Amino acid sequence: MAVTYELIKRCSKTGARAGRLYTPHGVFDTPIFMPVGTQATVKAMSPDELKAMGAGIILSNTYHLYLRPGHDLVAEAGGLHKFMQWDRGILTDSGGFQVFSLGPLRKITEDGVTFRSHIDGSKHFLSPEKATEVQMALGSDIIMAFDECVPFPADHEYARESTERTTRWAERCREAHTRNDQALFGIVQGGMYKDLRAMSAKDLVSLDFPGYAIGGLSVGEPKTLMYEMLEHTVPLLPENKPRYLMGVGTPDCLVEGVMRGIDMFDCVFPTRVARNGTVMTTHGRLVVKNAEFARDFRPIDPECGCYACKNFSRAYIRHLLKTEEIFGLRLTTTHNLHFLLNFMREMRNSILEDRFLAFQEEFWAHYRK
Numbered sequence: 001m002a003v004t005y006e007l008i009k010r011c012s013k014t015g016a017r018a019g020r021l022y023t024p025h026g027v028f029d030t031p032i033f034m035p036v037g038t039q040a041t042v043k044a045m046s047p048d049e050l051k052a053m054g055a056g057i058i059l060s061n062t063y064h065l066y067l068r069p070g071h072d073l074v075a076e077a078g079g080l081h082k083f084m085q086w087d088r089g090i091l092t093d094s095g096g097f098q099v100f101s102l103g104p105l106r107k108i109t110e111d112g113v114t115f116r117s118h119i120d121g122s123k124h125f126l127s128p129e130k131a132t133e134v135q136m137a138l139g140s141d142i143i144m145a146f147d148e149c150v151p152f153p154a155d156h157e158y159a160r161e162s163t164e165r166t167t168r169w170a171e172r173c174r175e176a177h178t179r180n181d182q183a184l185f186g187i188v189q190g191g192m193y194k195d196l197r198a199m200s201a202k203d204l205v206s207l208d209f210p211g212y213a214i215g216g217l218s219v220g221e222p223k224t225l226m227y228e229m230l231e232h233t234v235p236l237l238p239e240n241k242p243r244y245l246m247g248v249g250t251p252d253c254l255v256e257g258v259m260r261g262i263d264m265f266d267c268v269f270p271t272r273v274a275r276n277g278t279v280m281t282t283h284g285r286l287v288v289k290n291a292e293f294a295r296d297f298r299p300i301d302p303e304c305g306c307y308a309c310k311n312f313s314r315a316y317i318r319h320l321l322k323t324e325e326i327f328g329l330r331l332t333t334t335h336n337l338h339f340l341l342n343f344m345r346e347m348r349n350s351i352l353e354d355r356f357l358a359f360q361e362e363f364w365a366h367y368r369k
């Protein structure tokens with residue numbers, strides 16, 4: 001088995017749980033946040049820096065790597081781990097999300113999706129088999145089934161047809177997948193419809209994947225609706241397999257997701273906003289680029305132990321961002337990733353000590369929405 005999950009501790013009051021994932025590239029503790037490295041790099045960070053902040057697994061995007069530099073080239077380089085010099089875990093998405101986001105540039109059939117590259121307009125075809133082949137060439141530890149992320153809002157009929165197709169595609173991915181050092185996760189869809197979420201979960205669980213993602217959430221719906229969908233879906237998934245909530249990575253959603261039994265998260269948000277001068281703290285977001293911080297000589301977050309917070313002031317970081325110095329966005333990225341990884345570790349400790357509910361209450365007492 002490529003990837004195995006060990007459930008270590010269940011919270012006695014909520015659905016939260018602490019576990020461990022064993023992969024061919026190391027072991028990591030869950031719940032975990034996975035930094036996103038779209039183009040085989042977590043923007044502005046070196047692999048050593050990511051390791052120093054305790055990142056156990058990162059996410060990379062199949063669509064982008066398929067177009068540039070091409071999965072054949074990555075395979076020739078010895079696989080994605082070797083190509084980017086990252087010897088810990090890698091999860092790749094299937095490319096479905098990006099391809100479906102192309103709007104008028106793509107056409108869906110039962111067979112797969114024809115699309116035009118956002119880079120040069122060239123024509124390509126991605127199918128369950130192709131997405132699996134590309135991810136096998138990349139050599140990531142966890143690969144995802146090719147799915148359609150049901151847009152929000154979507155009517156019931158469209159959501160049902162799409163969700164049923166996603167299940168048929170998941171079966172085809174399983175057929176096409178031959179690398180036993182990789183785990184292929186199924187993705188539960190179903191839009192914002194409880195009956196479709198239940199159908200999707202049941203059908204995918206019968207296909208017996210080594211892990212399950214919940215997709216199609218955090219796509220513009222109110223957060224309360226996302227939590228409702230999680231509450232409805234997570235209990236339908238097997239307890240002895242990891243559960244991954246796709247595209248979610250703000251502190252409030254991480255706490256609420258963990259509370260409902262999620263083990264893995266990823267999101268471009270923390271690194272993307274960092275480059276625009278927004279940082280995350282236990283008290284909420286701070287736009288460090290704002291004029292109010294021009295003479296603020298305190299660290300970004302006095303409670304944070306990251307390299308940026310231990311050494312530099314808000315005023316200095318603001319100055320770097322205003323003058324478009326590369327070091328500025330390296331510092332904000334360092335802080336945001338360190339902050340989230342540490343936040344997950346603290347949350348995990350609270351589960352191990354069975355005080356997660358108190359952790360959650362303490363978090364909400366300080367966090368400004």
Ligand SMILES: [Zn+2]
Nearest residue numbers: 304306309335
């Ligand atoms: Zn910091």
